[in-house]
Amino acid sequence: MDQQLLALVDCNSFYVSCERLFAPKLRNRAVVVLSNNDGCVVARSKEAKKIPIAMGVPLYQIKEYVDSGRVIAQSSNYTLYGDLSQRVMAVLAAFGRSQEIYSIDECFLNLTGDPNPFTTMQLARQRVAQYVGIPVSVGIGPTKTLAKLASELAKDHPLGVFSCPSPGPELAAILHGVPLSDVWGIGARIGEKLSDWGVRTALDLARLNIHRMRDRFGVTGARVIEELRGVSCMDLQSEPPPKQSITVSRSFGEQVTERADLRSAIATHIERAAEKARGQRLCATSLTTFVERNRFDATAPQCDGAYTVTFPVPTNLTSELLATADVCVQKLWQPNGRWKKAGITLLGLVDQDAQQQSFLDPIDRVRAQALMQAMDTINHKHGRNLVRTGTTTLSQRWRPHNNRCSPRYTTCWDELLVLP
């Protein structure tokens, strides 16, 4: 069995690269792509990173750069990015045994057994550039975490591909140069706490006592250490796992205080989510509506809230989902509320086609059992071939303990047939 070998392919400044395909004047310039309402920066070109412009900064904070022409700010076009992403992924799929599409601009490839992984990835890079026109960086390593880390190093590498050495002094030297915050899975919070322990670099983390990490940060923390040591804890998933939730949310352009405005926004989000669910052939068991105040405004009254409605039968029908809007608004609205954001999440997703099945299964089971009993009894008594027919109805059973309903099936026998 070959030692596992993975590659992480990452599109460079993906949204900016997409925009550059159709606007050559954006090349070699500092470019940023903005979020939905042109609110803040969600992508930066290499030149913009150098200035530096931080990820996520609001547009007004870099207004001077934009006004002076030093930085070009571009509105986003997610349909375009989604389309180009599919093309990039399709080209890359041919270069590994299997592929896991991790995000819109990244995928893992399984290179296990490839005698020349570095050459293969150089070719992959060329092909993507040739067929789609998007520049990519490739990191190669024995675990996802190391491949990811290598892909960051690849961005500064002239060949655009970087291969992680096997665990040993050479790898240790590399990890020593990587700040903790660049390690996949270590965010701001955990990074800060680890810093208090004197852990500053990826090497410090790889050498940390794993039990200490496990006690303080759980299994996810311990996994990061193992992966940095070359022990794979995260498998490549070539089949995308089934979706668990669908969210639609938006910030308001300006604060909302009116009940009707809140209802209107929620209704719009529900309609959009219903479309998404039907598009993916999924039905929801529950719908959560949430509202938030402006978290940057300390004077805003506390009016955050969430309310969940559970459906007796999973649904993706706009009308059925929309019917919950009024009760949600009623629960969440308050006289002095000033809201900045509203959204809805569909949860408990089940396959639309399988849903029909699971809905019928219990009925069939009940019916079949009752039928067999009835037939046994009658046929035993009368020595004849008898069978009963009837209707099965679905009703709800209230569960006070968790404020939910569960389905109840009732069968009503109404006919006695004699079989020939």
Next chain:
DNA sequence: TCTGGGGTCCTAGGACCC
């Protein structure tokens, strides 16, 4: 004045059941 949107996983604690 102006600050995105969509996900996942893990854990702790409460309620319930046997």
Next chain:
DNA sequence: TCTGGGGTCCTAGGACCC
């Protein structure tokens, strides 16, 4: 007055990712 322990389900909240 005494009043178990183990398992499961559910939810809220925290942390992370792109």
